[in-house]
Amino acid sequence: MPVTTTAQQLRLYNTRTRSADVFKPINDPTVLMYVCGPTVYDEAHLGHARCYITWDVLFRFLKHLGYDVKYVRNITDVDDKILNRAAENGEAPSALAGRFTRRFHEVMAQLNVAEPTLETKATEYIGPMLEMVAILVEKGSAYVAADQTVYFHTPSFNAYGQLKGQNLDDLEAGARVEVDPNKKSPLDFALWKPVDLSGGTLVKGEQYWDPADYGCRQFVPGRPGWHIECSAMSRTELGDQIDLHCGGLDLIFPHHDNEIAQSEACTGVHPFSQVWMHNGFVNVSGEKMSKSLGNFSTIAELLTVYDANTIRYFILTNKYRSPVDFNEAALDSAQNWVKKRHGLIHTMYEADNDAQAFGTMAAFAQRATAFWRDKNFSALFDQADQTLEVLYDELKGRFDEKMSNDLNTPEALADLNELFHGFTKENDPQYKKLCFSAFLYFSSVLGFDFVTPPVGAGGNLEAHQAALEALLGEVSPGDHVAGQGGGSADSLLQAIIAVRAEARASKNWAVSDQIRDGLGAIGIQLKDQKDGPTTWDWA
């Protein structure tokens, strides 16, 4: 059983049942989780960020609860969009897909999105896909059309359209799709698309695959249809039945309904996934963000202005199913929230002798994890006592309760604010330590990184070496000779701060202000503290 200290049960909204169901893994404590990954034909945008941050939080929270999570996320590296883009660029599809796969990895890492247990690439599962297609044809759920396309016959699956919540008649009534004469039914979808080899420029293994190579001689060379990859990868790596299948709202229909149809028709196991979860979209100033409207921001662009914590906070202040409106005011608000806490945490930690006994903040964070996740009291305290026990249960229970309510991250963030205040405003050392460690640990469950010191818009201090030397030369020409001694930028800054402290002590306001303004000019903001040394931060 998962290590839980509370009686709360995790409830997750299930699109399949349209209610927030109590989550119970099929093979407790193992959780099998599959997330539909990106089609790698372009840069990842804010919508991707929301999607993968959302499921990252679910992944982290499940682990926090003590579950053993097997999390598979795919890379769709075979798709018409990839072929088209590659043709436009005049490059090989595999090269294009490879490039954007690497970009995706880079950007996810920068966003502090944890790697899944396993990442699967569609092109590496052609065999399992063909195997499923063959089974579906054999069972009468799919057929080979006159043009050799293999279609799934939707009327053969009587529960078709269950996620969408509409029956076949309604779907057809509102059909805006042109009827393909090859299809037996308008809603039938392709499992395997034949390739026209007459041109002679297509590359095997990139634009098409020969089923004969996989022992499927009944199909012609071609490429997989849109939906079969997820079914095949999920089945191969996680088995016929899984606990969680997640993705964007737009995937509900037809993608996920098609996955259900083909998987369940193939394996005979129902339900294919116990729980289907979908994250809401990102809008831009009230409008849908889409490539056709050209109003999307890539994650890489955003990261030049806002840090990963800011983007995450912006996303998590909304419940994951609600639409999120992207606008600069909201991002700026998020940035202020992050900055205030990130900076103050480090300032206070450095000034706290008690905390310093644990070494670096990273070391402290490790102890915090041992304490909060594993309930190891000795990680942070001499011994457990009743007060600590009560507070542990109370603080952890509160966080777990909020998150167990279908991942109510806005309320979990409100908890974080309270813990932050407990650290910065309360006086009792034990309570402060409790709150600070809880803040670090619970924020990490939400995927924040407050342990790494903040890096502001000013970038590396080294970049301002010359300016610092010049300033030091101006305000203290006697003791510190510019350009000598190989002083690091940091020691230069410390020397300047020391000079200012002397100037202030002797009421030499001119020099003091000169230093403050001079540093301000290169983006360094000084923070004078009432009872402590002057610290600095990027403005």
Add this chain to the structure above:
RNA sequence: GGCGACAUGGCCAAGUGGUAAGGCAGGAGACUGCAAAUCUCUUAUCCCCAGUUCGAAUCUGGGUGUCGCCUCCA
């Protein structure tokens, strides 16, 4: 045409039957040589109308408005 979501203070956003979390911004004060940072205090009756109820932001009906899916999209 079919299906669905949402409407809470200046902005963002929880709450879903017992009289409105949190954040950001703003205002006042403390601190400061002056600032900044920090700290303290501080701002709403929940789109409109009708109904159910002892009691509704929270349920029901109607209205208005915004948005999404049904076509590639996270």
